[in-house]
Amino acid sequence: MGDRYLVGIDLGGTAIKMGICTIDGQILGELERPTPKGSYVDVLKTFRTMVDELLQGLGLTKNQLTGIGVGVPAFLDVKKGFVYEIVNLGWKNVSLKEELEKLFQLPCYVDNDANTAALGEMWLGAGRGSNELICLTIGTGIGGGLILNGHIYHGAIGMAGEIGHLPVRPVGGRPCNCGGHGCLETETSASAMVYYAKEAATKPGRLKELSDKMGTITAKDVIELAKQGDPASIQILDQVSYYLGLSLAQLANVLNPQKIIIGGGVSKAGHFLLDRVRTHFIHFAIKKIGESTEIVTAELGNQAGWLGAARLVQQRLE
Protein backbone atom coordinates (compact mmCIF):
# COMPACT_ATOMS: atom_id res chain seq x y z
CA MET A 1 0.00 0.00 0.00
CA GLY A 2 2.90 2.32 0.69
CA ASP A 3 2.45 5.94 1.71
CA ARG A 4 -0.99 7.43 2.03
CA TYR A 5 -1.79 10.99 1.07
CA LEU A 6 -4.78 13.26 1.60
CA VAL A 7 -6.35 15.68 -0.85
CA GLY A 8 -8.17 18.71 0.49
CA ILE A 9 -10.36 21.01 -1.56
CA ASP A 10 -11.71 24.42 -0.61
CA LEU A 11 -14.53 25.31 -2.97
CA GLY A 12 -15.08 29.07 -2.97
CA GLY A 13 -17.40 31.32 -4.91
CA THR A 14 -14.53 32.61 -7.05
CA ALA A 15 -11.69 30.09 -6.65
CA ILE A 16 -11.02 26.44 -5.96
CA LYS A 17 -8.04 25.89 -3.67
CA MET A 18 -6.68 22.40 -3.56
CA GLY A 19 -3.73 20.72 -1.94
CA ILE A 20 -2.20 17.39 -1.18
CA CYS A 21 -0.54 16.51 2.10
CA THR A 22 0.67 13.59 4.16
CA ILE A 23 -1.42 12.20 6.99
CA ASP A 24 0.83 14.25 9.29
CA GLY A 25 -0.09 17.44 7.48
CA GLN A 26 3.08 17.96 5.46
CA ILE A 27 2.09 19.94 2.39
CA LEU A 28 3.34 18.36 -0.84
CA GLY A 29 1.62 20.58 -3.38
CA GLU A 30 -1.08 23.18 -3.92
CA LEU A 31 -3.14 24.47 -6.82
CA GLU A 32 -5.68 27.24 -7.35
CA ARG A 33 -8.15 27.68 -10.22
CA PRO A 34 -11.14 29.93 -10.85
CA THR A 35 -14.44 28.29 -9.92
CA PRO A 36 -16.35 27.38 -13.12
CA LYS A 37 -19.74 29.03 -13.24
CA GLY A 38 -22.54 26.83 -14.44
CA SER A 39 -23.48 23.30 -13.43
CA TYR A 40 -21.85 21.45 -10.56
CA VAL A 41 -20.70 18.97 -13.20
CA ASP A 42 -18.20 21.54 -14.48
CA VAL A 43 -16.88 22.01 -10.96
CA LEU A 44 -16.44 18.25 -10.56
CA LYS A 45 -14.56 18.11 -13.87
CA THR A 46 -12.26 20.86 -12.65
CA PHE A 47 -11.71 18.96 -9.38
CA ARG A 48 -10.70 15.92 -11.44
CA THR A 49 -8.30 17.83 -13.66
CA MET A 50 -6.73 19.54 -10.65
CA VAL A 51 -6.28 16.28 -8.73
CA ASP A 52 -4.67 14.66 -11.78
CA GLU A 53 -2.39 17.65 -12.23
CA LEU A 54 -1.34 17.60 -8.57
CA LEU A 55 -0.65 13.86 -8.63
CA GLN A 56 1.27 14.05 -11.88
CA GLY A 57 3.42 16.91 -10.66
CA LEU A 58 4.39 14.86 -7.61
CA GLY A 59 4.83 11.59 -9.46
CA LEU A 60 2.01 10.04 -7.42
CA THR A 61 -0.95 7.90 -8.45
CA LYS A 62 -4.55 7.98 -7.32
CA ASN A 63 -4.25 4.71 -5.40
CA GLN A 64 -1.75 6.39 -3.08
CA LEU A 65 -4.55 8.64 -1.82
CA THR A 66 -6.50 7.82 1.33
CA GLY A 67 -9.38 10.04 0.33
CA ILE A 68 -10.58 13.49 -0.58
CA GLY A 69 -12.17 16.12 1.64
CA VAL A 70 -14.09 19.13 0.37
CA GLY A 71 -15.17 22.31 2.14
CA VAL A 72 -18.14 24.02 0.50
CA PRO A 73 -19.77 27.41 1.17
CA ALA A 74 -23.08 25.70 1.75
CA PHE A 75 -25.72 24.50 4.07
CA LEU A 76 -25.55 20.72 3.83
CA ASP A 77 -26.31 17.32 5.32
CA VAL A 78 -22.82 16.42 6.42
CA LYS A 79 -23.40 12.70 6.98
CA LYS A 80 -24.86 12.18 3.53
CA GLY A 81 -22.61 14.82 1.97
CA PHE A 82 -25.74 16.26 0.42
CA VAL A 83 -25.60 19.96 -0.47
CA TYR A 84 -28.92 21.74 -0.15
CA GLU A 85 -27.77 24.95 -1.75
CA ILE A 86 -24.74 27.00 -2.69
CA VAL A 87 -26.24 30.39 -3.38
CA ASN A 88 -23.11 31.91 -4.97
CA LEU A 89 -22.79 29.05 -7.45
CA GLY A 90 -26.47 28.44 -8.09
CA TRP A 91 -26.25 24.83 -6.81
CA LYS A 92 -29.33 23.14 -5.44
CA ASN A 93 -29.70 19.61 -4.04
CA VAL A 94 -26.42 18.05 -5.12
CA SER A 95 -25.40 14.61 -3.77
CA LEU A 96 -21.83 15.82 -3.65
CA LYS A 97 -20.26 12.99 -1.63
CA GLU A 98 -21.88 10.40 -3.90
CA GLU A 99 -20.80 12.21 -7.07
CA LEU A 100 -17.26 12.65 -5.78
CA GLU A 101 -16.94 8.99 -4.81
CA LYS A 102 -18.25 7.93 -8.23
CA LEU A 103 -15.74 10.23 -9.92
CA PHE A 104 -12.68 9.41 -7.81
CA GLN A 105 -13.45 5.90 -6.54
CA LEU A 106 -12.11 7.01 -3.16
CA PRO A 107 -13.66 7.83 0.23
CA CYS A 108 -14.82 11.46 -0.02
CA TYR A 109 -16.12 13.72 2.75
CA VAL A 110 -17.84 17.07 2.57
CA ASP A 111 -18.36 19.79 5.17
CA ASN A 112 -19.07 23.49 5.39
CA ASP A 113 -16.02 25.61 4.50
CA ALA A 114 -16.04 27.56 7.77
CA ASN A 115 -15.98 24.23 9.58
CA THR A 116 -13.09 22.85 7.53
CA ALA A 117 -11.16 26.09 8.10
CA ALA A 118 -11.68 25.64 11.86
CA LEU A 119 -10.50 22.05 11.64
CA GLY A 120 -7.46 23.14 9.65
CA GLU A 121 -6.48 25.65 12.32
CA MET A 122 -6.88 22.98 14.99
CA TRP A 123 -4.77 20.53 13.06
CA LEU A 124 -1.88 22.69 11.91
CA GLY A 125 -2.54 26.30 12.83
CA ALA A 126 -3.36 28.51 15.80
CA GLY A 127 -5.38 25.74 17.46
CA ARG A 128 -2.68 23.05 17.47
CA GLY A 129 -2.91 21.04 20.65
CA SER A 130 -6.40 22.29 21.56
CA ASN A 131 -9.57 20.26 21.36
CA GLU A 132 -12.03 23.04 22.21
CA LEU A 133 -12.07 25.98 19.82
CA ILE A 134 -14.33 28.77 18.70
CA CYS A 135 -13.18 29.95 15.26
CA LEU A 136 -14.41 32.91 13.31
CA THR A 137 -13.38 34.35 10.00
CA ILE A 138 -14.19 38.02 9.67
CA GLY A 139 -14.32 39.16 6.07
CA THR A 140 -17.19 40.57 4.03
CA GLY A 141 -19.35 38.31 6.17
CA ILE A 142 -18.47 36.29 9.24
CA GLY A 143 -18.02 32.55 9.09
CA GLY A 144 -17.72 30.41 12.16
CA GLY A 145 -16.85 26.94 13.26
CA LEU A 146 -16.89 25.14 16.57
CA ILE A 147 -14.38 22.44 17.40
CA LEU A 148 -15.61 20.52 20.43
CA ASN A 149 -13.90 17.39 21.75
CA GLY A 150 -11.51 17.69 18.82
CA HIS A 151 -14.18 17.44 16.14
CA ILE A 152 -16.31 19.84 14.14
CA TYR A 153 -19.59 20.31 15.99
CA HIS A 154 -22.61 20.25 13.69
CA GLY A 155 -25.62 20.58 15.97
CA ALA A 156 -29.06 19.09 15.43
CA ILE A 157 -29.51 19.91 11.75
CA GLY A 158 -25.96 20.81 10.72
CA MET A 159 -26.26 24.54 11.34
CA ALA A 160 -24.01 24.87 14.39
CA GLY A 161 -21.21 27.41 14.27
CA GLU A 162 -23.13 30.32 12.75
CA ILE A 163 -21.28 32.75 14.99
CA GLY A 164 -21.83 35.56 12.50
CA HIS A 165 -25.51 35.40 13.32
CA LEU A 166 -25.26 35.76 17.05
CA PRO A 167 -27.62 38.70 17.76
CA VAL A 168 -25.14 40.74 19.78
CA ARG A 169 -26.80 44.12 19.34
CA PRO A 170 -30.53 43.53 19.74
CA VAL A 171 -31.25 47.22 20.19
CA GLY A 172 -29.98 49.58 17.49
CA GLY A 173 -28.38 46.85 15.37
CA ARG A 174 -28.83 46.67 11.60
CA PRO A 175 -31.11 44.16 9.86
CA CYS A 176 -29.33 40.99 8.71
CA ASN A 177 -29.97 38.80 5.69
CA CYS A 178 -30.51 35.86 8.06
CA GLY A 179 -33.82 37.39 9.04
CA GLY A 180 -32.53 38.66 12.39
CA HIS A 181 -30.90 41.94 13.21
CA GLY A 182 -27.97 43.24 15.20
CA CYS A 183 -26.04 40.08 14.28
CA LEU A 184 -22.30 39.93 14.87
CA GLU A 185 -21.97 40.07 11.08
CA THR A 186 -23.96 43.29 10.68
CA GLU A 187 -21.89 44.92 13.43
CA THR A 188 -18.32 43.68 13.06
CA SER A 189 -17.70 42.34 9.54
CA ALA A 190 -15.64 44.24 6.97
CA SER A 191 -18.94 45.30 5.37
CA ALA A 192 -20.14 46.59 8.73
CA MET A 193 -16.94 48.60 9.14
CA VAL A 194 -17.41 50.08 5.68
CA TYR A 195 -21.04 50.90 6.51
CA TYR A 196 -20.09 52.72 9.69
CA ALA A 197 -17.14 54.40 7.96
CA LYS A 198 -19.39 55.76 5.22
CA GLU A 199 -21.72 57.04 7.91
CA ALA A 200 -18.78 58.76 9.61
CA ALA A 201 -17.61 60.13 6.25
CA THR A 202 -20.68 62.34 6.05
CA LYS A 203 -18.85 64.55 8.55
CA PRO A 204 -15.52 66.32 7.93
CA GLY A 205 -12.45 64.25 8.76
CA ARG A 206 -9.96 61.83 7.28
CA LEU A 207 -12.58 59.25 6.39
CA LYS A 208 -14.44 61.90 4.38
CA GLU A 209 -11.22 63.03 2.71
CA LEU A 210 -10.40 59.46 1.73
CA SER A 211 -13.93 58.76 0.57
CA ASP A 212 -13.97 61.94 -1.54
CA LYS A 213 -10.58 61.09 -3.07
CA MET A 214 -11.08 57.36 -3.72
CA GLY A 215 -14.83 57.26 -4.20
CA THR A 216 -15.07 54.50 -1.61
CA ILE A 217 -13.72 53.27 1.74
CA THR A 218 -12.55 49.77 2.64
CA ALA A 219 -12.25 48.06 6.02
CA LYS A 220 -8.49 48.06 5.46
CA ASP A 221 -8.60 51.87 5.14
CA VAL A 222 -10.47 52.16 8.43
CA ILE A 223 -7.93 49.97 10.19
CA GLU A 224 -5.04 51.93 8.65
CA LEU A 225 -6.52 55.30 9.62
CA ALA A 226 -7.25 54.04 13.13
CA LYS A 227 -3.63 52.99 13.50
CA GLN A 228 -2.66 56.48 12.37
CA GLY A 229 -4.78 57.93 15.17
CA ASP A 230 -7.86 59.11 13.30
CA PRO A 231 -10.53 59.46 16.03
CA ALA A 232 -13.53 58.50 13.87
CA SER A 233 -11.76 55.34 12.64
CA ILE A 234 -10.66 54.44 16.17
CA GLN A 235 -14.26 54.80 17.24
CA ILE A 236 -15.34 52.28 14.60
CA LEU A 237 -12.62 49.84 15.69
CA ASP A 238 -13.69 50.35 19.31
CA GLN A 239 -17.28 49.59 18.47
CA VAL A 240 -16.30 46.49 16.49
CA SER A 241 -14.07 45.35 19.37
CA TYR A 242 -16.84 45.91 21.89
CA TYR A 243 -19.33 43.73 20.03
CA LEU A 244 -16.71 41.11 19.27
CA GLY A 245 -15.57 40.98 22.89
CA LEU A 246 -19.13 40.85 24.19
CA SER A 247 -20.30 38.12 21.82
CA LEU A 248 -17.20 36.03 22.43
CA ALA A 249 -17.78 36.31 26.20
CA GLN A 250 -21.41 35.29 25.69
CA LEU A 251 -20.21 32.17 23.88
CA ALA A 252 -17.16 31.43 26.01
CA ASN A 253 -19.09 31.65 29.30
CA VAL A 254 -21.25 28.81 28.01
CA LEU A 255 -18.81 26.83 25.86
CA ASN A 256 -15.59 27.26 27.83
CA PRO A 257 -13.22 26.96 24.84
CA GLN A 258 -9.47 26.70 25.20
CA LYS A 259 -8.88 29.22 22.42
CA ILE A 260 -10.80 31.62 20.26
CA ILE A 261 -9.24 31.95 16.81
CA ILE A 262 -10.00 34.98 14.68
CA GLY A 263 -9.10 34.92 10.99
CA GLY A 264 -10.08 36.73 7.80
CA GLY A 265 -9.24 40.17 6.47
CA VAL A 266 -10.31 42.12 9.55
CA SER A 267 -8.02 40.00 11.77
CA LYS A 268 -5.08 41.54 9.90
CA ALA A 269 -5.56 44.55 12.16
CA GLY A 270 -3.62 42.31 14.56
CA HIS A 271 -2.87 43.43 18.10
CA PHE A 272 -4.47 46.78 17.46
CA LEU A 273 -7.85 45.04 17.24
CA LEU A 274 -7.22 41.95 19.38
CA ASP A 275 -6.04 43.86 22.45
CA ARG A 276 -9.26 45.85 22.38
CA VAL A 277 -11.38 42.73 21.85
CA ARG A 278 -9.62 41.04 24.76
CA THR A 279 -10.35 43.96 27.10
CA HIS A 280 -14.07 43.79 26.41
CA PHE A 281 -14.01 39.99 26.51
CA ILE A 282 -12.45 39.94 29.97
CA HIS A 283 -14.93 42.54 31.16
CA PHE A 284 -17.89 40.33 30.28
CA ALA A 285 -16.40 36.87 30.88
CA ILE A 286 -16.67 34.80 34.07
CA LYS A 287 -13.36 35.41 35.84
CA LYS A 288 -11.96 31.91 35.27
CA ILE A 289 -13.08 31.95 31.64
CA GLY A 290 -11.51 35.36 31.09
CA GLU A 291 -8.26 34.12 32.56
CA SER A 292 -8.15 30.77 30.78
CA THR A 293 -9.36 31.59 27.27
CA GLU A 294 -6.76 32.66 24.72
CA ILE A 295 -7.85 34.93 21.85
CA VAL A 296 -5.45 34.55 18.94
CA THR A 297 -5.29 35.24 15.21
CA ALA A 298 -5.57 32.44 12.69
CA GLU A 299 -2.26 31.20 11.27
CA LEU A 300 -3.04 29.33 8.09
CA GLY A 301 -4.76 32.02 6.02
CA ASN A 302 -6.12 30.62 2.74
CA GLN A 303 -4.68 27.18 3.42
CA ALA A 304 -6.89 26.52 6.47
CA GLY A 305 -9.86 25.47 4.32
CA TRP A 306 -8.22 22.81 2.18
CA LEU A 307 -6.01 21.53 4.99
CA GLY A 308 -9.04 21.11 7.23
CA ALA A 309 -10.88 19.39 4.38
CA ALA A 310 -7.95 16.98 4.03
CA ARG A 311 -8.02 16.38 7.78
CA LEU A 312 -11.72 15.46 7.51
CA VAL A 313 -10.72 12.32 5.64
CA GLN A 314 -8.28 11.28 8.33
CA GLN A 315 -10.74 12.01 11.16
CA ARG A 316 -13.59 10.09 9.58
CA LEU A 317 -11.37 7.07 9.01
CA GLU A 318 -10.03 7.05 12.56
Added chain:
Amino acid sequence: MGDRYLVGIDLGGTAIKMGICTIDGQILGELERPTPKGSYVDVLKTFRTMVDELLQGLGLTKNQLTGIGVGVPAFLDVKKGFVYEIVNLGWKNVSLKEELEKLFQLPCYVDNDANTAALGEMWLGAGRGSNELICLTIGTGIGGGLILNGHIYHGAIGMAGEIGHLPVRPVGGRPCNCGGHGCLETETSASAMVYYAKEAATKPGRLKELSDKMGTITAKDVIELAKQGDPASIQILDQVSYYLGLSLAQLANVLNPQKIIIGGGVSKAGHFLLDRVRTHFIHFAIKKIGESTEIVTAELGNQAGWLGAARLVQQRLE
Protein backbone atom coordinates in the same frame (compact mmCIF):
# COMPACT_ATOMS: atom_id res chain seq x y z
CA MET B 1 -24.07 -11.65 37.53
CA GLY B 2 -27.82 -11.25 37.25
CA ASP B 3 -29.53 -7.87 37.02
CA ARG B 4 -27.54 -4.67 37.22
CA TYR B 5 -28.78 -1.55 38.92
CA LEU B 6 -27.62 2.05 39.04
CA VAL B 7 -27.51 4.38 42.01
CA GLY B 8 -27.80 8.11 41.41
CA ILE B 9 -27.14 10.79 44.02
CA ASP B 10 -27.99 14.46 43.85
CA LEU B 11 -26.01 16.30 46.50
CA GLY B 12 -27.67 19.62 47.27
CA GLY B 13 -26.88 22.33 49.76
CA THR B 14 -29.86 21.36 51.93
CA ALA B 15 -30.81 17.82 50.87
CA ILE B 16 -29.36 14.65 49.42
CA LYS B 17 -31.66 13.00 46.91
CA MET B 18 -30.83 9.44 46.03
CA GLY B 19 -32.42 6.76 43.92
CA ILE B 20 -31.86 3.38 42.43
CA CYS B 21 -32.96 2.40 38.94
CA THR B 22 -32.47 -0.23 36.29
CA ILE B 23 -30.14 0.40 33.36
CA ASP B 24 -33.31 1.25 31.39
CA GLY B 25 -34.20 3.96 33.86
CA GLN B 26 -36.98 2.21 35.74
CA ILE B 27 -37.08 3.73 39.20
CA LEU B 28 -37.01 1.12 41.97
CA GLY B 29 -36.66 3.35 44.99
CA GLU B 30 -35.87 6.86 46.20
CA LEU B 31 -34.69 8.49 49.42
CA GLU B 32 -34.12 12.02 50.64
CA ARG B 33 -32.13 13.17 53.68
CA PRO B 34 -30.90 16.55 54.92
CA THR B 35 -27.32 17.26 53.89
CA PRO B 36 -25.02 16.96 56.94
CA LYS B 37 -23.15 20.16 57.59
CA GLY B 38 -19.53 19.69 58.51
CA SER B 39 -16.83 17.61 56.86
CA TYR B 40 -17.32 15.78 53.58
CA VAL B 41 -16.71 12.62 55.60
CA ASP B 42 -20.12 13.02 57.20
CA VAL B 43 -21.72 13.37 53.79
CA LEU B 44 -20.01 10.17 52.62
CA LYS B 45 -21.25 8.33 55.71
CA THR B 46 -24.77 9.51 54.94
CA PHE B 47 -24.36 8.32 51.33
CA ARG B 48 -23.37 4.92 52.67
CA THR B 49 -26.28 4.68 55.08
CA MET B 50 -28.73 5.75 52.39
CA VAL B 51 -27.40 3.27 49.84
CA ASP B 52 -27.62 0.46 52.39
CA GLU B 53 -31.15 1.50 53.29
CA LEU B 54 -32.23 1.60 49.65
CA LEU B 55 -30.70 -1.81 48.92
CA GLN B 56 -32.18 -3.37 52.03
CA GLY B 57 -35.64 -2.01 51.28
CA LEU B 58 -35.48 -3.60 47.84
CA GLY B 59 -33.90 -6.84 48.94
CA LEU B 60 -30.84 -6.12 46.81
CA THR B 61 -27.13 -6.40 47.55
CA LYS B 62 -24.26 -4.09 46.69
CA ASN B 63 -22.82 -6.52 44.15
CA GLN B 64 -25.96 -6.10 42.06
CA LEU B 65 -24.99 -2.46 41.46
CA THR B 66 -23.14 -1.40 38.31
CA GLY B 67 -21.93 1.78 39.92
CA ILE B 68 -22.81 5.06 41.56
CA GLY B 69 -23.10 8.50 40.01
CA VAL B 70 -23.13 11.75 41.97
CA GLY B 71 -24.13 15.24 40.94
CA VAL B 72 -22.54 17.96 43.05
CA PRO B 73 -23.14 21.73 43.17
CA ALA B 74 -19.48 22.33 42.47
CA PHE B 75 -16.79 23.32 40.10
CA LEU B 76 -14.80 20.13 39.58
CA ASP B 77 -12.37 18.12 37.49
CA VAL B 78 -14.82 15.63 36.01
CA LYS B 79 -12.27 13.11 34.77
CA LYS B 80 -10.55 12.82 38.11
CA GLY B 81 -13.78 13.36 40.03
CA PHE B 82 -11.91 15.98 42.03
CA VAL B 83 -14.06 18.69 43.63
CA TYR B 84 -12.32 22.06 43.87
CA GLU B 85 -14.96 23.66 46.01
CA ILE B 86 -18.56 23.44 47.16
CA VAL B 87 -19.18 26.86 48.59
CA ASN B 88 -22.51 26.00 50.28
CA LEU B 89 -21.00 23.03 52.11
CA GLY B 90 -17.58 24.47 52.83
CA TRP B 91 -15.83 21.69 50.85
CA LYS B 92 -12.41 22.36 49.36
CA ASN B 93 -10.23 20.02 47.30
CA VAL B 94 -12.00 16.70 47.84
CA SER B 95 -11.00 13.62 45.77
CA LEU B 96 -14.64 12.62 45.70
CA LYS B 97 -14.47 9.87 43.07
CA GLU B 98 -11.54 8.24 44.84
CA GLU B 99 -13.23 8.46 48.26
CA LEU B 100 -16.49 7.08 46.87
CA GLU B 101 -14.77 4.15 45.18
CA LYS B 102 -12.86 3.36 48.38
CA LEU B 103 -16.12 3.47 50.34
CA PHE B 104 -18.32 1.50 47.95
CA GLN B 105 -15.80 -0.64 46.04
CA LEU B 106 -17.75 0.19 42.87
CA PRO B 107 -17.15 2.40 39.82
CA CYS B 108 -18.21 5.90 40.85
CA TYR B 109 -18.58 9.00 38.68
CA VAL B 110 -19.03 12.62 39.62
CA ASP B 111 -20.29 15.61 37.66
CA ASN B 112 -21.79 19.03 38.20
CA ASP B 113 -25.44 18.86 39.35
CA ALA B 114 -26.73 21.09 36.54
CA ASN B 115 -25.03 18.72 34.09
CA THR B 116 -26.51 15.59 35.64
CA ALA B 117 -29.96 17.23 35.63
CA ALA B 118 -29.52 17.90 31.90
CA LEU B 119 -28.46 14.30 31.31
CA GLY B 120 -31.47 13.09 33.31
CA GLU B 121 -33.86 15.09 31.13
CA MET B 122 -32.19 13.70 28.01
CA TRP B 123 -32.44 10.16 29.28
CA LEU B 124 -35.96 10.04 30.67
CA GLY B 125 -37.48 13.51 30.54
CA ALA B 126 -38.24 16.31 28.11
CA GLY B 127 -35.13 15.56 26.06
CA ARG B 128 -35.85 11.88 25.35
CA GLY B 129 -34.72 11.03 21.84
CA SER B 130 -32.62 14.16 21.42
CA ASN B 131 -28.83 14.28 21.40
CA GLU B 132 -28.42 18.06 21.27
CA LEU B 133 -29.89 19.96 24.19
CA ILE B 134 -29.52 23.26 25.96
CA CYS B 135 -30.90 22.87 29.49
CA LEU B 136 -31.43 25.54 32.07
CA THR B 137 -32.89 25.48 35.54
CA ILE B 138 -34.27 28.82 36.63
CA GLY B 139 -34.56 29.09 40.39
CA THR B 140 -32.87 31.43 42.84
CA GLY B 141 -29.95 31.26 40.42
CA ILE B 142 -29.71 29.75 36.96
CA GLY B 143 -27.97 26.46 36.34
CA GLY B 144 -27.21 25.19 32.90
CA GLY B 145 -26.05 22.12 31.09
CA LEU B 146 -25.22 21.35 27.48
CA ILE B 147 -25.84 17.93 25.99
CA LEU B 148 -23.93 17.67 22.73
CA ASN B 149 -23.69 14.48 20.70
CA GLY B 150 -25.65 12.79 23.48
CA HIS B 151 -23.13 13.56 26.21
CA ILE B 152 -22.58 16.29 28.77
CA TYR B 153 -20.25 18.87 27.25
CA HIS B 154 -17.58 20.04 29.69
CA GLY B 155 -15.42 22.45 27.70
CA ALA B 156 -11.71 23.07 28.15
CA ILE B 157 -11.59 23.25 31.96
CA GLY B 158 -14.95 21.78 32.91
CA MET B 159 -16.83 25.08 33.06
CA ALA B 160 -19.07 24.68 30.00
CA GLY B 161 -22.80 25.15 30.46
CA GLU B 162 -22.75 28.27 32.64
CA ILE B 163 -25.77 29.62 30.81
CA GLY B 164 -26.74 31.70 33.83
CA HIS B 165 -23.66 33.79 33.22
CA LEU B 166 -24.31 34.68 29.63
CA PRO B 167 -24.06 38.50 29.66
CA VAL B 168 -27.36 39.16 27.92
CA ARG B 169 -27.87 42.73 29.14
CA PRO B 170 -24.49 44.43 28.88
CA VAL B 171 -25.99 47.88 29.20
CA GLY B 172 -28.20 48.52 32.22
CA GLY B 173 -27.86 45.02 33.67
CA ARG B 174 -27.15 44.37 37.34
CA PRO B 175 -23.75 43.29 38.69
CA CYS B 176 -23.37 39.51 39.07
CA ASN B 177 -21.44 37.52 41.66
CA CYS B 178 -19.50 35.92 38.78
CA GLY B 179 -17.68 39.21 38.33
CA GLY B 180 -19.63 40.18 35.22
CA HIS B 181 -22.89 42.04 34.97
CA GLY B 182 -26.16 41.84 33.08
CA CYS B 183 -25.92 38.04 33.24
CA LEU B 184 -28.96 35.95 32.41
CA GLU B 185 -29.08 35.10 36.13
CA THR B 186 -29.22 38.74 37.27
CA GLU B 187 -32.02 39.44 34.78
CA THR B 188 -34.24 36.36 34.67
CA SER B 189 -33.79 34.24 37.82
CA ALA B 190 -36.39 34.09 40.59
CA SER B 191 -34.16 36.48 42.57
CA ALA B 192 -34.12 38.87 39.61
CA MET B 193 -37.89 38.76 39.40
CA VAL B 194 -38.12 39.53 43.10
CA TYR B 195 -35.65 42.38 42.69
CA TYR B 196 -37.65 43.93 39.87
CA ALA B 197 -40.93 43.29 41.72
CA LYS B 198 -39.65 45.11 44.80
CA GLU B 199 -38.62 47.97 42.56
CA ALA B 200 -42.12 48.05 41.07
CA ALA B 201 -43.65 47.82 44.57
CA THR B 202 -42.36 51.28 45.39
CA LYS B 203 -45.25 52.54 43.26
CA PRO B 204 -48.96 51.97 44.01
CA GLY B 205 -50.39 48.75 42.60
CA ARG B 206 -50.99 45.10 43.43
CA LEU B 207 -47.30 44.34 43.95
CA LYS B 208 -47.14 47.12 46.55
CA GLU B 209 -50.33 45.89 48.20
CA LEU B 210 -48.94 42.37 48.43
CA SER B 211 -45.56 43.54 49.62
CA ASP B 212 -47.18 45.72 52.33
CA LYS B 213 -49.39 42.83 53.43
CA MET B 214 -46.87 39.97 53.34
CA GLY B 215 -43.68 41.91 54.04
CA THR B 216 -42.09 40.34 50.99
CA ILE B 217 -42.71 39.25 47.38
CA THR B 218 -41.78 35.94 45.74
CA ALA B 219 -41.27 35.08 42.07
CA LYS B 220 -44.35 32.86 42.39
CA ASP B 221 -46.37 35.92 43.45
CA VAL B 222 -45.20 37.85 40.42
CA ILE B 223 -46.17 34.99 38.11
CA GLU B 224 -49.56 34.64 39.82
CA LEU B 225 -50.29 38.38 39.63
CA ALA B 226 -49.20 38.47 35.99
CA LYS B 227 -51.61 35.66 35.20
CA GLN B 228 -54.33 37.71 36.93
CA GLY B 229 -53.54 40.61 34.62
CA ASP B 230 -51.54 42.93 36.87
CA PRO B 231 -49.71 45.25 34.41
CA ALA B 232 -46.56 45.71 36.53
CA SER B 233 -46.18 41.96 37.00
CA ILE B 234 -46.79 41.32 33.31
CA GLN B 235 -44.09 43.85 32.54
CA ILE B 236 -41.62 41.90 34.70
CA LEU B 237 -42.56 38.62 32.98
CA ASP B 238 -42.20 40.35 29.60
CA GLN B 239 -38.73 41.59 30.49
CA VAL B 240 -37.69 38.16 31.76
CA SER B 241 -39.07 36.56 28.57
CA TYR B 242 -37.25 39.05 26.39
CA TYR B 243 -33.85 38.33 27.92
CA LEU B 244 -34.51 34.61 28.00
CA GLY B 245 -35.59 34.59 24.35
CA LEU B 246 -32.66 36.74 23.28
CA SER B 247 -30.02 34.73 25.13
CA LEU B 248 -31.44 31.43 23.93
CA ALA B 249 -31.35 32.72 20.34
CA GLN B 250 -27.75 33.84 20.86
CA LEU B 251 -26.88 30.30 21.95
CA ALA B 252 -29.12 28.42 19.53
CA ASN B 253 -27.85 30.34 16.47
CA VAL B 254 -24.39 29.02 17.30
CA LEU B 255 -25.18 25.62 18.87
CA ASN B 256 -28.21 24.55 16.83
CA PRO B 257 -29.80 22.40 19.54
CA GLN B 258 -32.77 20.17 18.90
CA LYS B 259 -34.49 21.29 22.08
CA ILE B 260 -34.12 23.87 24.80
CA ILE B 261 -35.38 22.58 28.13
CA ILE B 262 -36.33 25.01 30.87
CA GLY B 263 -36.79 23.73 34.41
CA GLY B 264 -36.81 25.10 37.94
CA GLY B 265 -39.36 27.13 39.87
CA VAL B 266 -39.76 29.91 37.31
CA SER B 267 -40.60 27.37 34.59
CA LYS B 268 -43.77 26.57 36.54
CA ALA B 269 -45.20 29.72 34.95
CA GLY B 270 -45.71 27.31 32.03
CA HIS B 271 -47.17 28.50 28.74
CA PHE B 272 -47.68 31.96 30.14
CA LEU B 273 -43.91 32.39 30.21
CA LEU B 274 -42.81 29.99 27.48
CA ASP B 275 -45.05 31.47 24.77
CA ARG B 276 -43.51 34.87 25.45
CA VAL B 277 -39.97 33.43 25.47
CA ARG B 278 -40.65 31.67 22.18
CA THR B 279 -41.84 34.88 20.50
CA HIS B 280 -38.61 36.70 21.38
CA PHE B 281 -36.55 33.62 20.53
CA ILE B 282 -38.02 33.40 17.04
CA HIS B 283 -37.51 37.13 16.54
CA PHE B 284 -33.76 36.83 17.15
CA ALA B 285 -33.09 33.34 15.78
CA ILE B 286 -31.91 32.46 12.29
CA LYS B 287 -35.10 31.46 10.46
CA LYS B 288 -34.26 27.74 10.23
CA ILE B 289 -33.13 27.66 13.87
CA GLY B 290 -36.30 29.42 14.98
CA GLU B 291 -38.38 26.89 13.08
CA SER B 292 -36.50 23.78 14.17
CA THR B 293 -35.73 24.43 17.85
CA GLU B 294 -38.32 23.33 20.40
CA ILE B 295 -38.51 25.18 23.70
CA VAL B 296 -40.09 22.96 26.35
CA THR B 297 -40.38 22.70 30.12
CA ALA B 298 -38.42 20.09 32.05
CA GLU B 299 -40.37 16.97 33.01
CA LEU B 300 -38.47 15.28 35.79
CA GLY B 301 -38.43 17.99 38.46
CA ASN B 302 -36.31 16.99 41.46
CA GLN B 303 -35.62 13.54 40.02
CA ALA B 304 -33.62 14.86 37.06
CA GLY B 305 -30.44 15.25 39.12
CA TRP B 306 -30.15 11.76 40.60
CA LEU B 307 -31.45 10.06 37.46
CA GLY B 308 -28.85 11.86 35.36
CA ALA B 309 -26.19 10.95 37.91
CA ALA B 310 -27.23 7.29 37.60
CA ARG B 311 -27.08 7.60 33.82
CA LEU B 312 -23.49 8.89 34.13
CA VAL B 313 -22.42 5.43 35.26
CA GLN B 314 -24.02 3.75 32.27
CA GLN B 315 -22.59 6.28 29.80
CA ARG B 316 -19.07 6.04 31.13
CA LEU B 317 -19.15 2.27 30.96
CA GLU B 318 -20.49 2.19 27.40
